Amino acid sequence: MVTETTPASSRPVTSSEAPSGSKIVLGQNQYGKAEVRVVRVSRDTERHSIEDLNVSSQLHGDFLSAHTEGNNEHVVATDTQKNTIYAFARERVGSPEEFLLRLADHFTGEFDWVSGGRWEAEQYGWQRIEDHDHSFVRDNREVRTAVVVADGDRRTVVSGVQDLTVLKTTQSGFEGYPKDRYTTLAETNDRIMSTDVKARWRFADGAEVDYNAVYDDVTSILLAKFGEKYSSALQQTMFDMGKAVLEAHPEIAEIKLSLPNNHHFVIDLSFCGLDNPNVVFHADDRPYGFIEATVRREDSDDASAVWELIPGFC
Ligand SMILES: O=c1[nH]c(=O)c2[nH]c(=O)[nH]c2[nH]1
Incomplete structure (x- = not known):
């Protein structure tokens, strides 16, 4: 007879039978x-x-x-x-x-x-x-x-860019948001907006693509749209960036963007009698707003199985 020295509940499962009785399989x-x-x-x-x-x-x-x-x-x-x-x-x-x-x-x-x-x-x-x-x-x-x-025979290609840090010194604001007893943020129609662009774009199945040319063009579009018009929120700018990419590139089915809002806070210089009309800022590294979205064609196919293999995007 073998004497048990380890309680059954703390032993590693070595057979294909779990303590519950259900079979253990490789996932x-x-x-x-x-x-x-x-x-x-x-x-x-x-x-x-x-x-x-x-x-x-x-x-x-x-x-x-x-x-x-x-x-x-x-x-x-x-x-x-x-x-x-x-x-x-x-x-x-x-x-x-x-x-x-x-x-x-x-x-x-x-x-x-x-x-x-x-x-x-x-x-x-x-x-x-x-x-x-x-x-x-x-x-x-x-x-x-x-x-x-x-x-199998299916090939899905997802291209992308990351760590593309951009900043605009004006033509950005954030107003009209709900105020409750926890809100301290002041509304502004003139702030710095900065982010590290991280984007992934999925090509439609079977598309014939010059990947280098598309990469250059997509990154130029993302940069141009970041600066182009007044931003009411990073959410709006992000959607405009993704939309412009899809409009210019029919071979792209969808684009995912993941954008930190790199906050820049105006420093109060009144302690030494100076004004600060949006000249001196503190570039905060955390916490940061985190704004993410998929911009896609309404009729694009479901590629959720592929995206599960590409973590870090919603
Ligand atoms: O562009 C912004 N979007 C937000 O959702 C948000 N929230 C916040 O505090 N500041 C900002 N800015």
């Missing part, structure tokens, strides 16, 4: 290599160029026996996934979206049990130093992002 799972930093130098001529990416690969498919039996015959090693990223970069990158689509096709085509996955990239910009052929300075203006979700 959603994915695995791969995260954050493979790959820098590709194009050096066909003396005038070099750089593509600087941070790529993650996650496979979906039949990996049941790896989890439940320790059988790795389906487990394409994460190390192999990393090597594949480097090897594919040897041929070309082109755009993060095309690069990820090639990885998706490779892994789903090469391994029968890989039914799909999620490939993601951040891309960092470099600018030439004074038109130099092979010297560059990192352009930290923003980070470009791309995600490809594969599910």
